[in-house]
Amino acid sequence: MDLAPALLSGDRRALARAISAVEDQRPGHEAVLAAVASRRCGVPILGITGSPGAGKSTLVSAIVDELRKRERTVAVLAVDPSSPVSGGAVLGDRVRMLDHTDDVGVYVRSVASRGRVGGLAWTTASIVDLLDAAGFDCVIVETVGAGQSEVDIAGIADLTVVVTAPGAGDDVQTLKAGILEVADVLVVNKGDLPGADLARRDLEAMLSLSDGPEVPLLTTTATSGEGVAGLVDFIPSQAGGRAAIIRRTVAAVRATAEHLVREALADDAELTTLAERVVDGETSIDKAASRWVSRAIGEAGPTG
Amino acid sequence: MDLAPALLSGDRRALARAISAVEDQRPGHEAVLAAVASRRCGVPILGITGSPGAGKSTLVSAIVDELRKRERTVAVLAVDPSSPVSGGAVLGDRVRMLDHTDDVGVYVRSVASRGRVGGLAWTTASIVDLLDAAGFDCVIVETVGAGQSEVDIAGIADLTVVVTAPGAGDDVQTLKAGILEVADVLVVNKGDLPGADLARRDLEAMLSLSDGPEVPLLTTTATSGEGVAGLVDFIPSQAGGRAAIIRRTVAAVRATAEHLVREALADDAELTTLAERVVDGETSIDKAASRWVSRAIGEAGPTG
Numbered sequence: 001m002d003l004a005p006a007l008l009s010g011d012r013r014a015l016a017r018a019i020s021a022v023e024d025q026r027p028g029h030e031a032v033l034a035a036v037a038s039r040r041c042g043v044p045i046l047g048i049t050g051s052p053g054a055g056k057s058t059l060v061s062a063i064v065d066e067l068r069k070r071e072r073t074v075a076v077l078a079v080d081p082s083s084p085v086s087g088g089a090v091l092g093d094r095v096r097m098l099d100h101t102d103d104v105g106v107y108v109r110s111v112a113s114r115g116r117v118g119g120l121a122w123t124t125a126s127i128v129d130l131l132d133a134a135g136f137d138c139v140i141v142e143t144v145g146a147g148q149s150e151v152d153i154a155g156i157a158d159l160t161v162v163v164t165a166p167g168a169g170d171d172v173q174t175l176k177a178g179i180l181e182v183a184d185v186l187v188v189n190k191g192d193l194p195g196a197d198l199a200r201r202d203l204e205a206m207l208s209l210s211d212g213p214e215v216p217l218l219t220t221t222a223t224s225g226e227g228v229a230g231l232v233d234f235i236p237s238q239a240g241g242r243a244a245i246i247r248r249t250v251a252a253v254r255a256t257a258e259h260l261v262r263e264a265l266a267d268d269a270e271l272t273t274l275a276e277r278v279v280d281g282e283t284s285i286d287k288a289a290s291r292w293v294s295r296a297i298g299e300a301g302p303t304g
Numbered sequence: 305m306d307l308a309p310a311l312l313s314g315d316r317r318a319l320a321r322a323i324s325a326v327e328d329q330r331p332g333h334e335a336v337l338a339a340v341a342s343r344r345c346g347v348p349i350l351g352i353t354g355s356p357g358a359g360k361s362t363l364v365s366a367i368v369d370e371l372r373k374r375e376r377t378v379a380v381l382a383v384d385p386s387s388p389v390s391g392g393a394v395l396g397d398r399v400r401m402l403d404h405t406d407d408v409g410v411y412v413r414s415v416a417s418r419g420r421v422g423g424l425a426w427t428t429a430s431i432v433d434l435l436d437a438a439g440f441d442c443v444i445v446e447t448v449g450a451g452q453s454e455v456d457i458a459g460i461a462d463l464t465v466v467v468t469a470p471g472a473g474d475d476v477q478t479l480k481a482g483i484l485e486v487a488d489v490l491v492v493n494k495g496d497l498p499g500a501d502l503a504r505r506d507l508e509a510m511l512s513l514s515d516g517p518e519v520p521l522l523t524t525t526a527t528s529g530e531g532v533a534g535l536v537d538f539i540p541s542q543a544g545g546r547a548a549i550i551r552r553t554v555a556a557v558r559a560t561a562e563h564l565v566r567e568a569l570a571d572d573a574e575l576t577t578l579a580e581r582v583v584d585g586e587t588s589i590d591k592a593a594s595r596w597v598s599r600a601i602g603e604a605g606p607t608g
Contacts, residue, residue: 030588033588034585037583122588122589122590122593125589126588126589209510242583246576246579246580246583249579249580250575250576250579252579252589253579253582253589253593253596254575254593256592257593257594257597258569260593260594260597261565265561265562265565268554271554271557272550272554275553275554275556276550276553278553278557279549279553281341284337284430285425285556285557285560286426286560288557289426289557289561289564290561290564292557292561293565
């Protein structure tokens with residue numbers, strides 16, 4: 001089967017195989033990406049991240065419901081930057097999406113990111129390219145809020161939603177400051193629980209400490225759909241065209257470059273050896289730093 | 305005058321000229337650093353940073369008083385990563401240190417960091433080397449809490465103190481999260497002001513949101529000296545030897561390398577050009593990222 005024409009004509013199996021080819025770096029994945037590139041239109045990308053247990057998957061399901069009511073098609077990409085163990089948990093979350101399995105206007109896919117931290121950003125961006133070319137009206141990228149990856153996703157997304165919920169272990173205190181900073185919209189989910197008002201006040205207090213732009217704060221109850229329409233109103237209704245594609249590509253190249261550098265500079269053993277040479281007068285701090293960066297970057301590079 | 309032997313024998317004018325040579329990258333500064341290297345003993349380094357207007361300079365003066373009561377000599381290095389305009393302000397702050405001008409056990413020096421963001425870390429580390437070799441019992445490095453530089457200093461310091469104070473414009477809200485994270489000790493200065501208890505409670509609330517190690521929270525009144533002895537108790541009383549010198553050199557090399565990379569990757573114009581080439585199918589995200597890093601790092605490098 002020639003994947004590209006099939007994908008462009010709406011064949012979901014061809015889309016799934018193309019995504020796997022990109023995810024696993026199989027031969028030919030670059031040809032598929034090139035073949036569908038001209039059919040991208042800058043699909044609006046919604047990024048969803050936040051505390052574990054905040055009900056992100058249920059909220060995504062409710063957002064999909066609302067988008068379908070508005071007759072918009074949607075693809076959901078769940079990025080799991082974790083171990084094989086929680087790969088099962090993500091699969092479990094996806095069961096909640098089974099409501100949508102008979103709807104051709106909805107496509108759901110999980111991608112594991114394990115073993116390729118440096119490649120996560122560009123893999124995700126390339127898969128978004130495939131979903132964009134496949135003609136969806138909206139793409140949702142869902143990540144667990146636990147590290148650097150969701151910050152990268154925030155760069156790729158047109159609208160980043162950070163989700164929290166009342167209750168021990170997944171309230172506002174587990175939100176890292178870095179995650180709050182990438183939020184375009186903050187959501188307190190599980191709005192029907194007694195602690196929802198308190199979680200909202202905690203978030204308002206945290207936001208008052210920030211000197212960034214004002215961030216809308218919404219309350220949703222994903223299980224009943226309450227408040228979800230107001231959240232969906234924030235998603236851009238039109239595709240952004242070439243400018244949007246360039247914007248998300250800039251974010252992907254930057255995130256990938258920063259990963260390359262971070263991985264390359266993580267080798268503390270070599271750094272200590274270099275520092276000892278500085279202390280012994282064999283080189284200077286600036287020369288050691290320059291040499292370390294050059295050598296680390298020279299050895300780094302894409303794995304695919 | 306041969307600077308190194310004079311510096312080692314306690315000549316303060318030689319020390320001042322050696323510092324200027326390092327600061328301005330004058331010919332021969334590397335020879336001076338090499339000549340005094342074997343006389344370093346891993347002097348304890350106290351890093352002081354925090355909100356503008358928190359009374360950092362007055363607090364440093366009070367710390368110097370307390371160290372002198374304990375018969376320890378001390379050098380103060382004030383790093384000013386700002387414009388020529390506030391260079392004047394720092395000079396003004398230094399006037400408060402005039403109490404110590406007749407005391408040969410105290411040495412005070414301001415260094416400007418303007419125009420050499422990438423070199424700030426290694427310049428500071430090399431000047432600390434000079435002060436260490438000159439035989440001081442303690443070195444205080446004071447920075448304004450306004451960016452990346454004080455985080456670098458925190459890496460070099462053995463004990464980092466973050467100072468805030470009650471009052472509009474310089475209370476806890478102006479402390480960036482990144483600064484709180486580098487604190488080994490938090491100080492609410494101006495403890496005699498009515499808002500001190502409130503500032504303390506605000507800080508305790510912020511600390512409760514952090515998942516890092518417990519940070520001691522002290523209250524001082526630098527103008528009267530109250531609480532300052534308790535703060536000085538946290539300064540290591542012994543020089544750390546070669547291990548301490550290596551530790552601070554690792555931090556300096558790392559900070560300098562990260563500056564090199566950050567400066568090199570800051571060129572957004574080129575990034576957009578590269579992203580456009582990706583969008584046009586001329587290259588891939590991973591290759592563009594790799595090329596961008598390699599080219600940027602190749603062009604970067606120490607200025608001195």
